[in-house]
Amino acid sequence: MRKILTILVFLAGSILPASVSAGSSRAANPVLPAADVATFSNRVQRDMAGRGASVAIVARVGRDPAMLPDGIRYTHVAFWVYSRIRQADGSTGRGYRVYNLYQKGGDLTRSELIQDSPTDFFAAAHSLDAGVIIPDPKLQRQLLDVINSPTYAALHNPAYSVLANPGSSQFQNCTEHTLDVLMAALYDTANRSQIKANIAAHFQPQPVQLNSLQRLFAPAASGALTTRDHGPDVRTATFGSIARFMTAYNLSDQTYRITPDRLVRF
Amino acid sequence: MTFRLKLAGLTLAVATVAACASPSAQHATQSANHSAQAASHGVSAVVTGAGTVTAVPIVAAGSTLSITGAALEEVGTEAAVSGLEVLDKGLGLAPAQTCYGSPVRGNTACVAADGPPRLR
Numbered sequence: 001m002r003k004i005l006t007i008l009v010f011l012a013g014s015i016l017p018a019s020v021s022a023g024s025s026r027a028a029n030p031v032l033p034a035a036d037v038a039t040f041s042n043r044v045q046r047d048m049a050g051r052g053a054s055v056a057i058v059a060r061v062g063r064d065p066a067m068l069p070d071g072i073r074y075t076h077v078a079f080w081v082y083s084r085i086r087q088a089d090g091s092t093g094r095g096y097r098v099y100n101l102y103q104k105g106g107d108l109t110r111s112e113l114i115q116d117s118p119t120d121f122f123a124a125a126h127s128l129d130a131g132v133i134i135p136d137p138k139l140q141r142q143l144l145d146v147i148n149s150p151t152y153a154a155l156h157n158p159a160y161s162v163l164a165n166p167g168s169s170q171f172q173n174c175t176e177h178t179l180d181v182l183m184a185a186l187y188d189t190a191n192r193s194q195i196k197a198n199i200a201a202h203f204q205p206q207p208v209q210l211n212s213l214q215r216l217f218a219p220a221a222s223g224a225l226t227t228r229d230h231g232p233d234v235r236t237a238t239f240g241s242i243a244r245f246m247t248a249y250n251l252s253d254q255t256y257r258i259t260p261d262r263l264v265r266f
Numbered sequence: 267m268t269f270r271l272k273l274a275g276l277t278l279a280v281a282t283v284a285a286c287a288s289p290s291a292q293h294a295t296q297s298a299n300h301s302a303q304a305a306s307h308g309v310s311a312v313v314t315g316a317g318t319v320t321a322v323p324i325v326a327a328g329s330t331l332s333i334t335g336a337a338l339e340e341v342g343t344e345a346a347v348s349g350l351e352v353l354d355k356g357l358g359l360a361p362a363q364t365c366y367g368s369p370v371r372g373n374t375a376c377v378a379a380d381g382p383p384r385l386r
Contacts, residue, residue, distance in 0.1 A: 038339035045338075049331035054324065062287055076286050083321035087336045095337020097321040102288035114288065115321070119339045124287055138385045144323055162285050174286030186383040193377045201379030224285075249383050 032125060040128040040260055041118035045096050047258060048132065054082045055140040055147070057178060058098070059131035059239035060122055069208050074131050074239040076100075077175045078121065079147060099147060101174040103160055109223040111160040111172070113153060127259075131239045131266075133246060134254040142185040151190040155180045162224050163208060166237040167200040169193075170229035175237040179203065182242070186251070203245050205235035 048056055059074030068075070080096040087093075098121045104110045122128065135143060146152055161171030166179055169192055183195045183203075210227070215234070218225035227234050243266060246252040255266045324331075 041339050042333065045333045049333050052326070052329050052331060054326050054331075062285060081321075081323045082326065082331055083323045083337075085335075085337050086320040088319065091336040093333070093335025093337035094324070094331070095333045097319075097323075100286070100288070102286050105288065111286065115319075117319075117339070136385055141325060142386065144325060148323060160286075183383070186386075187380055188386065194380070197377040197379040198383070202382055251383065251385065 032122075032128065036128060036260070037122050037125070038119055040130075041122055043260065044122075044130050044132070044258055045118055047263070048080065048096065048134065049082065051134055051254060052137075053080075053134045053140070054137075055135065055143045056080045057133040057135070057182075057239075057242065058121070060125045061127050061129045062124060063126050065126075071206055071240060072208075072238050073129075076121075076124075077178050077239050077242070079143070079178065079181070080118070080121075081144065081147060099152070101156065101172070101177040103224065109160055110158045111156070111174075112158065113156050129257065129259050131243070132254070132256055132258060133239075133243055133252050135246065136251055136253050139185060139251055142188070143181065146181050146185045149190075151184055152181060154190060155184060155192065155195070160224055161226050161229065163227055163230070163234055163236045165227075165229040165235065166203065166205050167196060167235075168229040169196055171226070173236070175239065175242065179237045179242055182246075202249075203237075204241060206238040206241045208234045208236060210234050 044058070048058075056079070057077060058080045059077045061073060062075035065073050078101070079099040081099060083095070083097045085093050085095055085097065096118055098116050098118060100114045100116060100121070101111050102114045104112055122130075134140075156177055157169060157172035159171050160173060162173060164171040164173045164176045166176045172180070179199065180192070180195055183198055184190055187194065187198055189195065215227045218227070243252070243255050247255065257264045257266060
């Protein structure tokens with residue numbers, strides 16, 4: 001038994017470090033050509049602008065989808081906000097800024113809110129493939145109100161879990177923060193408990209099939225893999241589950257997938 | 267052996283579900299910035315670290331927008347290199363005991379949910 005446990009811990013420890021940072025590991029993630037990333041970033045920006053999106057929810061593929069659980073394609077989600085931009089050199093323009101929750105580089109069990117550019121957003125991608133939800137214009141304005149208010153940061157919980165339970169405030173990941181902000185906008189509230197109650201009542205998270213051994217040993221490799229905030233079943237917020245939620249309640253204007261040469265409506 | 271391989275594959279899959287990885291440290295240092303927000307009369311200035319970028323959201327939902335000037339990336343001039351991140355196994359997380367509507371282990375349900383979401 002001791003030998004088996006040793007092997008399991010070794011396996012978890014040797015495998016997970018390369019993958020827990022999903023998309024930022026040089027060994028596990030091929031580097032996309034910078035020119036391609038920039039071109040794709042501009043394509044996504046122009047496409048969204050052409051559709052009149054002031055605020056959108058955008059997701060990227062940070063890992064090989066073949067290695068992800070069924071029903072999950074995107075690994076990072078953030079708000080894109082159309083803005084008037086002034087760079088450090090004084091140059092100005094109009095385009096999107098990205099409002100992210102990122103894992104901290106030095107401590108993957110913690111996160112921070114980071115604003116960056118579309119190119120930054122796709123720099124760590126596995127492939128040039130984005131999921132886009134353009135909310136209803138009314139909801140866009142409400143989202144902007146929240147993003148521009150102290151509520152946006154107040155809803156951030158720096159205790160990070162890859163598989164955070166969106167019905168709990170114990171841990172949070174980027175997708176859950178996006179969902180929390182969305183709920184704050186929908187219900188015009190900054191009350192975290194009320195937001196969680198509404199998520200539990202109306203949002204269907206993505207189930208992730210895990211057995212007890214996996215749940216037991218994964219945290220041995222990284223605290224970011226904890227499932228302590230879950231009950232018997234593990235369910236987490238994903239781009240797909242947010243898209244389904246918004247579609248079910250007629251909250252989205254358009255939902256689609258965009259690649260360098262294709263655009264497909266979900 | 268089969269069991270171990272299966273476990274390895276599944277744990278790998280678990281680890282990749284919703285990781286919110288930042289770009290490489292190099293890239294992040296160059297252009298990703300911590301944001302701070304200052305609300306003012308309904309329109310906020312979003313100020314990014316070290317004064318490198320200032321972005322003010324524009325309310326224009328529904329109409330066709332344009333991407334101009336500094337918002338456009340100059341193709342081929344910036345390295346988009348993914349860097350290694352050091353895994354820190356530090357734990358010591360303090361669980362946040364917040365009430366919410368659906369009982370889950372370690373928490374207490376004490377808030378009633380509102381009705382289904384709808385556009386206001």
